[in-house]
Amino acid sequence: MTVAWLGIGANLGDARQTLKDAVVCLAQQHTLTVLAKSSLYRTAPVDAGGDDYLNCVVKLETRLSAHELLALCQRVEHHFGRERPFRNAPRTLDIDILLYGDAVIDEPDLSVPHPRMTGRAFVLVPAVEIDADLEIPGRGPASAFLAAVADQRIEKVKPMCQCMGSAPVAAAPAAAADNGNNIANNAGAGSAGEPGMPPDPAPGRTCR
Ligand code: AMP
Numbered sequence: 563m564t565v566a567w568l569g570i571g572a573n574l575g576d577a578r579q580t581l582k583d584a585v586v587c588l589a590q591q592h593t594l595t596v597l598a599k600s601s602l603y604r605t606a607p608v609d610a611g612g613d614d615y616l617n618c619v620v621k622l623e624t625r626l627s628a629h630e631l632l633a634l635c636q637r638v639e640h641h642f643g644r645e646r647p648f649r650n651a652p653r654t655l656d657i658d659i660l661l662y663g664d665a666v667i668d669e670p671d672l673s674v675p676h677p678r679m680t681g682r683a684f685v686l687v688p689a690v691e692i693d694a695d696l697e698i699p700g701r702g703p704a705s706a707f708l709a710a711v712a713d714q715r716i717e718k719v720k721p722m723c724q725c726m727g728s729a730p731v732a733a734a735p736a737a738a739a740d741n742g743n744n745i746a747n748n749a750g751a752g753s754a755g756e757p758g759m760p761p762d763p764a765p766g767r768t769c770r
Pocket of ligand 1: 656673
């Protein structure tokens with residue numbers, strides 16, 4: 563098993579719903595286990611045009627090889643209608659492999675650690691939210707790069723779901739470690755639609 567980190571972003575259509583659906587889609591894959599998901603962040607486009615992005619980072623565990631994981635990410639992007647009319651075009655969904663265990667890969671179709679991750683607040687901030695001690699193989703602590711991206715606009719999106727408010731929640735131990743964006747943990751749990759829980763994803767948007 564290898565622990566891998568994905569950076570996920572969208573700035574076309576209902577970006578917030580797309581990110582949530584994409585995480586559900588990943589969580590439903592039998593070839594991986596989602597270990598953690600960051601909050602959602604609204605961020606200014608970097609090296610790209612268009613509207614603000616919504617971004618998050620997912621930490622997962624998988625038996626897939628790095629290239630198999632890349633192929634899966636590209637299938638999920640395609641499922642959500644990703645097109646590549648030109649480089650850095652606005653996108654319904656973009657999934658990058660940030661880290662794949664300790665691997666350092668430099669191949670034409672795959673570079674890991676992602677070569678631009680240390681210069682992007684929209685990757686560093688959510689990754690450090692999940693693990694303040696995260697190490698980037700060959701480069702050092704992720705947190706050491708935060709100061710250099712402090713001028714990039716990024717703000718945490720308030721979760722729509724308030725089920726983790728101050729009121730006591732009976733029999734919800736799994737939710738205790740969640741940051742409020744608990745779609746991944748709820749995937750397949752049959753909880754959507756219940757009082758106080760997030761609404762069901764738009765029909766047909768998630769993998770079945
Ligand atoms: P993008 O348009 O940003 O989604 O870039 C997609 C291209 O980047 C694909 O051709 C991938 O093969 C390549 N690529 C290289 N390294 C990575 C990586 N770590 N994660 C995702 N795509 C990558």
